[in-house]
Amino acid sequence: DVKVTQSSRYLVKRTGEKVFLECVQDMDHENMFWYRQDPGLGLRLIYFSYDVKMKEKGDIPEGYSVSREKKERFSLILESASTNQTSMYLCASSSLGRWYEQYFGPGTRLTVT
Amino acid sequence: DQQVKQNSPSLSVQEGRISILNCDYTNSMFDYFLWYKKYPAEGPTFLISISSIKDKNEDGRFTVFLNKSAKHLSLHIVPSQPGDSAVYFCAASAFNAGNNRKLIWGLGTSLAVNP
Numbered sequence: 001d002v003k004v005t006q007s008s009r010y011l012v013k014r015t016g017e018k019v020f021l022e023c024v025q026d027m028d029h030e031n032m033f034w035y036r037q038d039p040g041l042g043l044r045l046i047y048f049s050y051d052v053k054m055k056e057k058g059d060i061p062e063g064y065s066v067s068r069e070k071k072e073r074f075s076l077i078l079e080s081a082s083t084n085q086t087s088m089y090l091c092a093s094s095s096l097g098r099w100y101e102q103y104f105g106p107g108t109r110l111t112v113t
Numbered sequence: 114d115q116q117v118k119q120n121s122p123s124l125s126v127q128e129g130r131i132s133i134l135n136c137d138y139t140n141s142m143f144d145y146f147l148w149y150k151k152y153p154a155e156g157p158t159f160l161i162s163i164s165s166i167k168d169k170n171e172d173g174r175f176t177v178f179l180n181k182s183a184k185h186l187s188l189h190i191v192p193s194q195p196g197d198s199a200v201y202f203c204a205a206s207a208f209n210a211g212n213n214r215k216l217i218w219g220l221g222t223s224l225a226v227n228p
Contacts, residue, residue, distance in 0.1 A: 004156070043157075043202070043218040056213055090156050099214055100145050100206050104156025 003027075004105035006091050012111045019078040021108055023091030031094045032074035033102060034058075034066065036087040043090065049074055050096075081112045116140050117205050119219035127227055132190040134222050136203030139184065145206035147216070148177060148188045150199045157202055161188070193226045200224070 007022035025032065034046040035058075045058030047066040055066050063085060067075045074093075078085055088109050092102040118137045126132045136146075144165045149157040163170040163177045163186065170177050176189045190197055203219040 040220070042220045043216075045215055048213070048215070050213070056211060058215065092156070100147055100162060100204075100216060101159045102157075102216070104158070106154065106156055 004091055004093055004103050006089075006105040006108050008108050009106060010109050010111075012113065013078075013081050014113055015082060017078075017081050017112075019081050019110065019112075021076040021078075021089055021091075021110070023074045023076070023093075023105055024072055025074075025093040025103070026072065027093060027095070027103065028071065029093035029103070030071075030096045031099050031102075032068065033092040033094075034064075034074065034076045035090045035092065036060070037090060037107070038087050046076065081110075083112050086110060086112045115219075116207075117203055117217050117219040119201075119203055119222045121222050122220070123223040123225070125225045125227060126193050128195055129192045132188075132193045132197065132224055132226065134188040134190075134201050134203075134224065136186045136188075136219055137184060138186070138205055140205070140207060140217075141181075141184065143205040143207055143217075146177070146179060146186050147204045147206070148175075149202040149204060150197075151202065151221070152199050160201075190224075193224075195226050195228050198224055198226045 004025045033048040035043045049055045049068045065077045090107045091105040094102045147162045148160040151157040179186045200221040200223045202221045204216045
């Protein structure tokens with residue numbers, strides 16, 4: 001059974017803290033994605049990666065960075081968390097050939113106070 | 114400015130009947146359309162796709178219809194089952210400024226199938 005796992009289901013951080021969200025997939029997928037989901041705004045792409053050490057900005061990269069040192073792992077970093085980064089964060093992966101068939105993790109609900 | 118719109122936030126149908134979920138889009142350059150399903154406390158799950166060169170794709174109880182002239186697609190579920198109760202997202206594939214593909218998502222329609 002294919003799997004995308006995220007390091008935490010719930011996370012509470014303080015304003016200004018550095019936050020790491022980890023995502024691991026076991027499907028040997030080339031593509032990995034980070035989204036955030038907010039009421040009334042839907043899923044918005046933050047960053048994606050189509051290969052190890054490669055990254056591309058999505059629609060809302062400001063305030064975020066990413067790291068992909070190994071094929072199976074894609075990390076989202078909030079350099080200095082702010083309250084407007086309180087959201088549901090979803091990681092996904094897909095193969096090169098069927099890039100649109102994205103497999104999602106369960107999500108991390110991040111609250112920044 | 115939403116390029117992919119799901120105008121019905123919710124839909125309720127009886128078990129055994131047909132569920133029809135609708136999606137409208139504005140960009141004629143979209144080349145793939147997808148439907149995803151999401152249960153509470155889980156990430157979205159890919160359901161079915163359709164290429165812009167086709168007008169219908171069927172997979173078991175699920176059929177997606179594409180009307181390019183109307184810029185409209187719909188997902189039909191026949192017969193509907195209580196386990197189909199979930200939020201359904203419509204998404205479309207486009208190229209971004211860097212010539213990479215990305216998905217543009219609708220806001221979702223919450224389907225309730227009543228026994």
